Amino acid sequence: MITDKTIKEIHSGLKRRDYSCVEIIEETYKNIEKYDSEINSAITVLDKKSVLKKAKAIDAEHKVSDLLCGIPFVLKDAYVTRGIRTTCASNVLADYIPQYNATVYKKLNDLGAVLIGKMNQDAWGHGGSTENTDFAPTHNPWDLTRVAGGSSGGPAAALAGRMSVFAIGEDTGGSIRNPAAWCNITGLKVSYGRVSRYGSIAYASSFDTVGPMGKTAEDCAIILERIAGKDPYDATSSLNPVPTYTASLDKTLKGKKIALPKDLLGKGLDPEIKNAILEAAEKFNFLGVAVEEVSMPIFDYGLAVYYVIAPCETSSNLARYDGIRYGNDRSNFTEETMRRIMIGTYALSAGYYDAFYRKAQKARTLFIKAYQDILSKFDAILMPVNPTPPTVIGELIGDPLQNLLADFYTVTQNPVGVPSLAVPCGFTKNKLPIGMQLIGKMFTEEILLNIGHQYQLVTDWHKKKPEMIS
């Protein structure tokens, strides 16, 4: 399949005219028709005729000006797209047609990348399994009885199912990394402010990040250098210059240092995942990296910090949905979303604000210090993405507390703001994907992508695809 290839390979093929843009688009639609009735990765698939029209225009110009020109992609349905239904997987926005474009979509569109779908997710980002959706759960292409992860489960499953070449996800507490790890793809949670959030439907504004999902670290580097940067429409977007991420991919890892928090590999972690992480550490040793054990005792408080601040921010952000100017009324929120609004409302209310919200914001400062302490001595921290392999559909959604514990490894990076790259690093004996994450200092995506790329040059986990995708 053309869609098995990396962005660079597809670009070269387009230039050599081994195939046309129309052929690539036809292949993605063929895969959607073939597999998505079972996977359910898409909420809205764009009209094939109009997408092909765009592809034909690119072919007719006989020039693929940019690496992303003519490359099909999908968006998590949390990004507003002018004239294209945008639901955030909630019935509240079931028929919402935005009047403007998210900056990330505008940038990709301007480069000639071809949008083909708006993908399934947990409504408003509220979940880690794409079960909290009003458009039916997304099924994992590696085992259809299991979840794809979340909240960006649709984009991850679509990439594993070769229905797209890359995707834009959104990560507030693991929403890019969790489904990436469970679907065997590569995904990057960027530093807070690295990519404009304009037009990204807000979950928790001080945690939300917009990031790339692809088959490789190299693909993520190519996408990131095109979507990152200051946007006057997002006052929190960073002024830091955007490096040419692809220029650093080939650097040797000799002399790099990775921290391995051994205390986080204990109770609650699936033994097969633990082994895969330790094997990845050995692989890094082989690549010339010094891997040293550290400990992060404060991690035990991570879920508590996240599950106070994120519901507080979401209760405020979701207050705007009243069904007057757009959308449907508040009775359309799912139970999980209502619960998060209620928890946030409680934690922000007079009498409880100090004990919950203010306390969590103080704890957030301690997390920043804990990460700084380690990252001042290391280039990255290595840890699992998920404590278990993908769960069976229905297993977690009924139990809010168990559901929350599944986010153990991914919720502390967002309050701190640091970037984290999720990379495939093995399989369980039942052929379920395992992912690791590499966490770096603020704005060191360059280093994380370099490490991820070098790892992918000596491993082939990321090249494997689900048996059903033939």
Next chain:
Amino acid sequence: MDKASTKLTTDEIKKLAKLANLKLTEAQIKKMAESVSSVLSYVSQLKSLNTTDTEETSQVTGQENVFRDDVVDAERMLSQAEALSNSKNNHNGYFMVKAIFEEV
């Protein structure tokens, strides 16, 4: 770790729902009293974390006072028809909302 139980009554849930502008059924209220309480009890472990002399962090942008020029950006302007295009209830170019004052 201190996991002090935080048990909310159905009356407290009703009050919260009113504050959050959510209409819950009796069954939802009962269920919510259980699940909201269990999450709040879990996050209460924060109480055992020593935060003496620790400042709060509310954002991690590293930026302060981000301003823009006070000029109209025509690219971001919507026509009246566009602005109303998603509303289910409008009249003569206005959004229709429920009355908030009572007639006397």
